[in-house]
Amino acid sequence: MYKNKTIKTVVNKLDNIDTQFRFFEMEVIAGEPNLVVEHVASWHESDCRFTFDFSRVYWNSRLHTEHDRIVQSLQPGEVLADVFAGVGPFAIPAAKKGCSVLANDLNPASYEYLCQNIKDNDVCRQRLVHYQHPLDLCRRFQNKAFDKPFPAYTGPKLSKTAQRKLGKQAKRGNVAEEPSPRKESSPRKAIDHFVMNLPDTAIQFLDAFRGAISTRAMQEAYAKMPMIHCHCFTRELEPDHAEKDIRQVCSSVLTLDVAADWLQRVEEKLGSPLEDEVTIRKVRSVAPGKEMYFIRCDSDNSLATTALNTVRTAVSPPESELKRWRRIFDANSKVVHGERFVNAIAPAGDLSKISKAQFAILFKVADTSKRGFVSWEDFTVFETLLKRPDADYWMAFQFFDVDNSGYIDFDEFKNVMSENIGTDAIPFDFDCDWVKLYLGKKNGTHVLGCKFSPHNEFTQLMKGLQGERLRQAFKYLDADQDGFIRAEEFKRIILEIAGHKLSDAVIDRLPTLCTLSPGQRISYSEVVAFHNVIREMDMVERIIREATAKSKDGRIDQSDFIDYASSSSRYSLFTPMEASIIFHFAGRGNGAQRLALIDFAQLLDPRWVAPHDAVKEKKAPAASALSAAAHSAYSFVQGGFAGAFGATIVYPIDLARGFILDTRSTVVGQVLYKNSIDCARKILLNEGFLGFYRGLGPQLISYNSLTTNGISKKGVAPEKAIKLTVNDLIRTRAMDPETGRIEIGWELIAGGSAGGCQVVQGEAAKAEGAVPRGAIHIIRQLGLLGLYRGASACLLRDIPFSAIYFPAYGHLKSDIFKEGYNGKQLSFLETLGAAGIAQCILTLTDVTLCSGMPAAYLTTPADREEGFRALFKGGPARVLRSSPQFAFTLLAYEQLKKLLPYPWDEKPRRMETALTSRPDEISKIRARNALKILLDVHGDFGRRAAASGDKLSLMTPKLYSRKE
Ligand SMILES: C[S@@+](CC[C@H](N)C(=O)[O-])C[C@H]1O[C@@H](n2cnc3c(N)ncnc32)[C@H](O)[C@@H]1O
Incomplete structure (x- = not known):
């Protein structure tokens, strides 16, 4: 101060700049306690005058080179948006140069001094429009410039000093090109440059450009995309690392979902690398380990465009929807x-x-x-x-x-x-x-x-x-302030706040809430509890779905609900009062009963309507028996087709096996086929592809022998049809219509009966086809039971087999693949998987236990020698053949039922809500x-x-x- 008389005040910086408005605390250590700075017009700061209170706004004299550099790069007539303008060190020189400027700063003090500096520098309001806004400004600026364009540019209004300076700079060669003013006769609607000098966080604001140039008209106005000048900090000292770091931050800001490969995606989208469009340059070292950098995004492929492209990419709804x-x-x-x-x-x-x-x-x-x-x-x-x-x-x-x-x-x-x-x-x-x-x-x-x-x-x-x-x-x-309201008043509140979330049935019954407490009136606690239930409806639904799915009988009561709610979350989500409200509205007035998922539909689904009374009425027994018979016939036909399909899939394997065994038995000492592959090759060579399906038709529908060794001679279609239909019929009868559950005993009976009926039908048909004088002849000779001579072995095998198979398949679907859980429908592969796994397990079990083979095998000396392995002889072959056959049969049956359901079937009552929407x-x-x-x-x-x-x-x- 003694040496430099222009210095009036000396301050000591007390803190780092870490406030939002970027000024810092300071103490006056010498001179006048006046912190208002008057920066006279000089070559510093492009000949502009700045006044500001240093203790309330951001100012840094060391940035003047950066200010100058950016202002130099602007051309008169261009439109600049300074998003974090401070007191105007970019905005005012730019306006003086002939640019039109939109300037913004959120700090009221900066804004105040910005206004003063605009006045002091004679940059008319027409040219420099100022705002005091938070985020989202980039986009708003674009809309503002578009809706209220700057008038057509008529030429530079440079002060004499500025003109002299520009001339000198041009002579010294400091300016790459003499700025040629933009000559346009139309109003300027598009912004040419955005300056974003808030290095701490500016990058975070980049996504405000996303989708900014959205309308067609705007896209036309933006023939050239704006250039974005953005400052930022990085802790990386090495330029290469710094650049990588900054790019990474940019990409993560601009990416909608967390996608680390954003740059790559944008590059793919643009069909060119971004390297040339984005320039990253060091401005200065701010402090040890803190570098200030500058990012510039130029030309047509600028960030604004890429941001727009990113939006389009990120939207990516399914193709059909997009179309x-x-x-x-x-x-x-x-x-x-x-x-x-x-x-x-x-x-x-x-x-x-x-x-x-x-x-x-x-x-x-x-x-x-x-x-x-x-x-x-x-x-x-x-x-x-x-x-x-x-x-x-x-x-x-x-x-x-x-x-x-x-x-x-x-x-x-x-x-x-x-x-x-x-x-x-x-x-x-x-x-x-x-x-x-x-x-x-x-x-x-x-x-x-x-x-x-x-x-x-x-x-x-x-x-x-x-x-x-x-x-x-x-x-x-509650006019009398006694803490209660009447039932209709409660209804009025709920209708206003949450009427759209409740079904008409629940709305009608709202007044009944008063029956939960004595006095027929409703307390504030009840209103709040009811409101909480509605507010947390999705959570209520999740708990109910999961708890009923886990419950043995598919039903839950209030205490199950509370238990499940508290075990599935850290803190108990629902109070006993809330649980009793849920059960009050889901149950038919009796809150204590056990309820199935479907009972809650009226509470959880606002579109719920009571099933029509007529449907509820029991049908006359004759009508229902007739309809059950028609339904079974329909299922039988579907089962037949499904069985034929399954058999067709594995038929070539059967055929090859049959050929191998036939030739072994008929041509002594001569082996026609070395193995199955050799057999398949020869069939293909000799008979072509259709050769694999020779004799398929009869096998599907009758018992006429195809081969002489007794393999695959059954009428597969009727056999499978019987099996599937019987199982279905008994399961449907035994099923609880509300929970869709069947007791395990019934599951076994359904499966076992299916297996039994298959044997009965099979033996009868075999007699019909295999015995020269037919089944009638056998019945005449041996009586009805004669038909089933020798069937007991089959029954012993097929009944337990099916009794286990069908429930296993059902449980694999529901317990492993979670069918029906939150409305889940199994995919083709999942259904095939369930059927296949069930069949594998059962075929192996069948081989070892049900067929009686082990005992027989182990009696031979060779098997005794072979020991335990003999139990599984032939198992893999059977697995390879039967598993796919029945799996495909079941799959086809289920798909047929799904695609062509029985037209007069009563629709199962299902609960569709937002959680299960397609x-x-x-x-x-x-x-x-x-x-x-x-x-x-x-x-x-x-x-x-x-x-x-x-x-x-x-x-x-x-x-x-x-x-x-
Ligand atoms: C680093 S200063 C830069 C000021 C001026 N551009 C300069 O170079 O001197 C950042 C400015 O951004 C302003 N600012 C901070 N957060 C803002 C926000 N959310 N919206 C608008 N301005 C903000 C601060 O008040 C501060 O004046």
């Missing part, structure tokens, strides 16, 4: 208006509870440019938003943020709420403490929105809002889920606003009508 959407867009001159959009995104089945008008809320969000239509690009961005795990909150945020400011203040909150819940609803007191806690007491100065995730605070407000509304509603209706509806389900948070506030949210305007007027009626 469907494309068709909708193509059929509507590339854009979709409100009603069509709603029709396309709303799941049809939900419209009874959530109206179209309510889905129009989403149109308002999808129509980002507020033109009254959604373009293909808007749509892809919208679908991406829907995929966010917090899509419901995000949609709610966009809906409340009426002025698109990126934050929500008290007035916005109040207006949107009041407009949507209407005057006839139970009033909500916006002056309450709860609202003040979230939105501040002092005239709404506290806004909801922050730099990283603008809607974070808002999500908490929305989450709590339903509870607060419930509290206020109860207080309002994947091809997934985008519609997402659309519905995205409304969740808004509808939680009020079940009619959106309906009222629509009713007050026309059609889908939720999406700003003026714009809609303009388009119409």
Whole structure:
């Protein structure tokens, strides 16, 4: 200070810069305690004058080279958006140079000095527009420039000094090229450069570019993509490592899902490497181990384009769905208006509870440019938003943020709420403490929105809002303040808050909640408990599904529910009162009974309707016997086809085996076929492919011998048909219609009977086909039992075999492959796997135990020598042949039943909810889920606003009508 008289104040920096607004604490150690700096116009800072309070804003003189470098690279007439402008060291020189500038800073002090510096430097408002916004600005800037373009550029307005300086620099060769002003006669709608100098976090904001240039008109305006100048820090000292580190951060920011291969994907998409488009350069070493870098993304393949491409890639709905959407867009001159959009995104089945008008809320969000239509690009961005795990909150945020400011203040909150819940609803007191806690007491100065995730605070407000509304509603209706409300009042509250989540049956029975406690009135605890049940409905459903699946009889009672709930989560999720409410509404008034999953459908599925009484009525016995017989005949035919299919698959193996055995037995000392493969080769050579199926027809339907050795001579189709039909018939009869469960005893009986009937039919048919004078002759000679001579051995084998096989197959499907669990349907391979495994196990068991072979074998000296292995003789061969045969038979049978069900069959009562919805509806389900948070506030949210305007007027009626 003694030497340099211009120095007025000396400060000591007390802390690192780690505040959001990038200034630091300091103490004055000499001179005047005045921290307002006046930076006179000099070659420093491009001849501009800056005034600022050093203790309240960010300023760093060492950055002047960087400021200068970027300003030099701009051309007069270009449009610059300075996202983190501070007091204007980029924005003001750029404006002076002839650029049009949009500048922003969230720090009110920076904003204040920015305004002053604009004035002091005579950069008119026309040229430098300033804002004070949080995140999302990149996109907003683009919309602003597009909607309110800068006037056509007419030429540079440089000060004399600036002109002199430019001339000197050009002479010295400091400027690569004399900046040639852009000559355009039309207004400037597109931004040419974004400067993002907030090195600590700027990279995190890059994803704000995602989908920014969404409409066709905007894409036309952006013939050249903006250049993004972004600063960042890295701890890597080696330039190579630093670059790698920065690229990695960029890619993870811009990637929607966690995909480490983002760069690669974008490169693939673009068909060229990104190397040339993204420049990474060191600016300076800020501190030991802290390097400041600069990222520049140029030209057409800039980050903005790649971000847009990433959105498209990330959306990637299934091909068919994408095609469907494309068709909708193509059929509507590339854009979709409100009603069509709603029709396309709303799941049809939900419209009874959530109206179209309510889905129009989403149109308002999808129509980002507020033109009254959604373009293909808007749509892809919208679908991406829907995929966010917090899509419901995000949609709610966009809906409340009426002025698109990126934050929500008290007035916005109040207006949107009041407009949507209407005057006839139970009033909500916006002056309450709860609202003040979230939105501040002092005239709404506290806004909801922050730099990283603008809607974070808002999500908490929305989450709590339903509870607060419930509290206020109860207080309002409990006029005498005795802690109880009447049953109709309770119904009114629930209808307003959660009517859309409940089935009509439950809504009708809401007043019965008062029967749970004495006095026929409803306490606050009950209201809260009921509300919690509705709020946690998905969890309730999960617990019920899992607990009933694990229960032996497929039913649970209240204590099972509570037990399962507490064992499947760290802390008990539901109270006994909540459990009794669940059982009260699921049971038919008797909360103590054991209930099956289907009983809960009326509570869990809002579209549930009571099964028609006529269906419930028992059919007349004669009618039901006739229909059972018709059903069995139908199953028999299907079983026949399935059996034929299974046999056809393994027929070539049988044929080859038959040939080998035939020739061994007939041509003494001569071996025609060395082994099965040799046999197959020879059949193919001699008879062609069809040779493998010689004699198939008779084998499928009758017992006429194909070979002389007795192998495969049965009528497979009727045999399998009988077996499958009998098993099915008994199982259906024994099944509990509500739980779909069969007791194990019945499973064994069904399987065993199937095996028994197969033998009976087989022996009768064998007699018919094999004995020259037929079955009638045998019956005449030996009586009816004569037919079954020798059948006892078969019965001893086939009855236990089938008795074990069918239940094993059923349990493999349900217990191992989880069929029916949360609505799961088994794939083809899973069903085949279950059938195959069951058959393998059983065939091996059959070989060793059921056929009586072991005893016989082990009696021969050779087998005794061979010992235990003799038990399994022939096993693998049988496994190889029979396992696939019956597995394919079963598979074919099940597929036939699925594809061609018995037309007059009573549909099994199934519970379909959001948890079990089909994947091809997934985008519609997402659309519905995205409304969740808004509808939680009020079940009619959106309906009222629509009713007050026309059609889908939720999406700003003026714009809609303009388009119409
Ligand atoms: C490193 S300073 C750069 C200022 C100026 N560009 C310069 O070079 O001197 C970053 C600026 O970003 C502002 N800022 C921080 N977070 C912001 C946000 N979320 N939105 C807008 N501005 C923000 C700070 O107030 C600060 O002025």
